[in-house]
Amino acid sequence: MLVREGFHGRVHATAGTRDLCGILLPDSGHIQEEDAAFANRHGFSKHAPALPLYTRRDALDCLGRIHAEPFGQTFQPIRGWRATFTPAGHILGAASLLLEVGGHRILFSGDLGRPDDQLMNPPDDPPAADTVLIESTYGDRLHPQEDLVAELGPALQRLAARGGVAVVPVFAVGRAQALLHAIAQLKSRGVIPHGLPVFLDSPMAVHTTHLFSQHPDDHRLSTREVQAMARAATMIETPEQSKALANRHGPMVILAASGMATGGRVLHHLALYAGNRRNMVILTGYQSPGTRGARLAAGESPVRIHGKEVEVAAEVVQLQSASAHADANQLLDWLRKMRGAPDQVYVVHGDLAASDALRQRIEHELKWRAMVPEHGSTWPA
Structure with missing residues (x-):
């Protein structure tokens, strides 16, 4: 949609994510077109007519903007901003992102995979950072022992x-x-x-x-x-x-x-x-x-x-064992591997109960400052 509205910049991604986008975006656009057409034929949409959010053509037009960045190699998305992808497990191409700007190191966990996943490699250990944003999809749950x-x-x-x-x-x-x-x-x-x-x-x-x-x-x-x-x-x-x-x-x-x-x-x-x-x-x-x-x-x-x-x-x-997300213990173990405590941890990307449960464990077990930011709120890095 950004490209359709006139964006001409570069989109940075890992090679796996770039290749997945080449599959997922056009197909999802096609599915939206199919679903909209089906809804219009059968008249069950509240919209008249039902329209896709974006089309297959929109998706194809944006793919040339995606530039693959190797894991572990720092690049500059904006002058003066340094960014580095590290493997996060989870799915092909999944990455954590370290952003260095203005003397601050901000780490985005992304979706973290399981160290015991049967398909994907475990996430790399996190680099040192001043601020961490960590996902919390499974922040209040543990995976069963059964595979x-x-x-x-x-x-x-x-x-x-x-x-x-x-x-x-x-x-x-x-x-x-x-x-x-x-x-x-x-x-x-x-x-x-x-x-x-x-x-x-x-x-x-x-x-x-x-x-x-x-x-x-x-x-x-x-x-x-x-x-x-x-x-x-x-x-x-x-x-x-x-x-x-x-x-x-x-x-x-x-x-x-x-x-x-x-x-x-x-x-x-x-x-x-x-x-x-x-x-x-x-x-x-x-x-x-x-x-x-x-x-x-x-x-x-x-x-x-x-x-x-x-x-x-x-x-x-x-099924309880099919998730590719790290569970609460695995999220904490990932944080424990950081070289030194960050100044602040923001717990994001989870239901409120899961995010708050993980926040409490970070504060009580790691003794780190942690909070669950409200949607739309602004906080210093």
């Missing part, structure tokens, strides 16, 4: 035994690949039938999966594991291929975006399959309050999809 393979296996065993269809809302980046990797492992170990059909119904997720072979330094997987992950599902790209899945019978597993069931192709699959007790909806992690995923996790029925009430009779399973 994703152990948690997912029994659910898919039940599904296969009763011949049902599992609809799995996934984020196209990270969560989809984690599920594919887990499914490949479950099949190779004989935990679930090798012939259980699995479909990845998201062009963004399909193309992101292929990126893993192009960025081997960003993740833990070997070449063989990357290949097995890519073979774990039939890749669905076109709307016609997606619609054709409705003609199949279970057992089968459909992974489709979006991860909190707020939009995308997964809504069509939920509308088709959620009403049958033989089927299953697998939620792959945290669901933000107010989202359709959160309502499914809470056991609500019916849920509203495309302007219609859909009864939910399918088994709803919420």
Whole structure:
């Protein structure tokens, strides 16, 4: 949207983020166009007409502005401002950012990954800084000891035994690949039938999966594991291929975006399959309050999809081990690795309860100054 409104500057990103933007932005623009057209055909939008926030063309026009900066190499986005990306784990290209300006060092954690993540490398240790802004998505929670393979296996065993269809809302980046990797492992170990059909119904997720072979330094997987992950599902790209899945019978597993069931192709699959007790909806992690995923996790029925009430009779399973976010202990451990205490920590990017819980732990356990800034407030660095 900035480029559409006349921005001609450079956008700095890591190589992984640049390549992901080349996939995600055009596809998300296309999805918005599709969703707007669907809403206009069926008349369920409060807008007349419904319009996309941005289009595929808008997205393509902005990609040339993105310039890749290597991890660990300092660059100047503005004269006198020094910036350095360091790996944050979490997803391909994820980075923390150290900004040095006016004699101050300001560290933005970005989304931090888990040191024990099965896909991604652990975050690098944080550099020294005067001010830290740290995310708090899981600031009040700990991950279970059980890993994703152990948690997912029994659910898919039940599904296969009763011949049902599992609809799995996934984020196209990270969560989809984690599920594919887990499914490949479950099949190779004989935990679930090798012939259980699995479909990845998201062009963004399909193309992101292929990126893993192009960025081997960003993740833990070997070449063989990357290949097995890519073979774990039939890749669905076109709307016609997606619609054709409705003609199949279970057992089968459909992974489709979006991860909190707020939009995308997964809504069509939920509308088709959620009403049958033989089927299953697998939620792959945290669901933000107010989202359709959160309502499914809470056991609500019916849920509203495309302007219609859909009864939910399918088994709803919420995985607790699939998150790629560092939990509260892991966030604190990351901070402990800093060389010296910062002057101030701002706890951001989390629900208020999670942010405040992490703030309290930073103050009590690390003895550092910490606060949760209000939205729109201004504070000194």
